[in-house]
Amino acid sequence: MTDVYVYYFxxxxxxxxxxSRSKRRARLETIxxxxxxxxxxxxxxxxxEVDDNGFLIGGVDDGLNPxxxxxxxxxxxxxxxxxxxxxxxxxxxxxxxxxxxxxxxxSRELRNQAQKLRKHRADLMSDELGAMIDAFAHVGGHxxx
Numbered sequence: 001m002t003d004v005y006v007y008y009f010x011x012x013x014x015x016x017x018x019x020s021r022s023k024r025r026a027r028l029e030t031i032x033x034x035x036x037x038x039x040x041x042x043x044x045x046x047x048x049e050v051d052d053n054g055f056l057i058g059g060v061d062d063g064l065n066p067x068x069x070x071x072x073x074x075x076x077x078x079x080x081x082x083x084x085x086x087x088x089x090x091x092x093x094x095x096x097x098x099x100x101x102x103x104x105x106x107s108r109e110l111r112n113q114a115q116k117l118r119k120h121r122a123d124l125m126s127d128e129l130g131a132m133i134d135a136f137a138h139v140g141g142h143x144x145x
Contacts, residue, residue, distance in 0.1 A: 002047035003080060006056045007037040030054030046079035067128075070121040074114045081110035 006025035012035050013019045021038065030053060031037050051057050058072065088103040 002083070003044050004047050004050050005042055006045055006050065007031065007039065008041040009035040009037045011035040025056040027054040043076075044080070045076050046083050048079055048083070049076060066124055067121060070117050070124070074117045074121070077110045077114035077117070081107040081114070084110070 004027060006027055008025050009022045009031040010019045011022060019035070022035070025041065025043065026034075027050060028037060045056060049057055084103040084107040088100045088107070091100040091103075093100060
């Protein structure tokens, strides 16, 4: 199990000297020769969500709509919980009981967070659907016709 911190970063200006924010988040080790990390953009993801070059694969992006953003966060939380479950399975109850217990607690908490986001995402979807039905009814349509 490995949680990884990833950040957007300000790219070093090329010949023009202009700096621009990266489109993808990356690990600090990746960023150090490319620019300056934007520390407030830090998120935690599972190690399986980072490619061999240290960049976040897909994942949470400022350009996503709220539904896609929630889905990316849910997927990341589930992956982090799964990593903890896999590590716990490898441990012995007699020699590593405390570590195994802590991994179980962390996994449950991550899954609880994912469940809360699922509910929030469902609420957003419901609100969006209600708004579409209201708009359709407002122009004289009938949603069941």
